[in-house]
Amino acid sequence: MTDESPNSHCFGAEAMIPVEIRVQSPRVVHFSEENNEDGLRNLLDLMEELREKAAIKVAAYQQRVSRYYNKMVNPRPLKEGGLVLRNTTIVDPTGTRGKLSPNWE
Template identity: 45%
Template sequence: MTRSPSELLLVLWANKTTPKTSTGQTPYSLVYGCEAVIPAEIHVPTTRWSLSTVEENQPLMQDSRTLVEELRDAAKIRIAFYQQTVARSYNKNVNIRVFKKGDLVLRKVFPNTKDKNAGKLAPAWEGHYLSDSIVGQGAYRLQTLDGEMIPGS
């Protein structure tokens, strides 16, 4: 199915004039300080479009330009709240595990340490290792069950 370039412009315009969840505002209003008139309102006049004149619109546009900074600040606050909400919902299923010296652990296999011929059914974890010492928050130095230190752990 082929699409014409004029349809792409309408899609982009719709994206710019749709309020976003994170800010509560349209991208157009955050840039220009006022709401855009969509093409459908021009072809099918609404009360907002038909009752306004150029003379009445100029002072309103000047007011909206002075209030655009407040609109952007409110959007920044809403973005911070939205990010906290998303982080809270993401982190609610996180289980923090702390290992002590001598605990048996498994090590995750990363693409750079994975066997090249293993394929997609390769194990995601390797070892049985002993935690030798705590290096930092959530970082441990590992050794094999034979007592050999694992480099880079």
């Protein structure tokens, strides 16, 4: 959804699996401590921007889901004297009703 890994969001860097270290992947071969420090500092500077982008994507996703759900909902206005379900815990807050009693009336 955000095109970033959870590790990247939490720690600002991608995780390396042990196989990558033993097999001498390009990430390991071309590793430089100085470049790594510079890269991490740059990522820290961009972290707030990455979080904002992720928050925007999440908000857009939630709006799409909400629109999809609301398309299928038929609103019905409540009229005085109409029948509605009433939660029994609100009617009897003492909880004297049994475990197998209905939750709605």
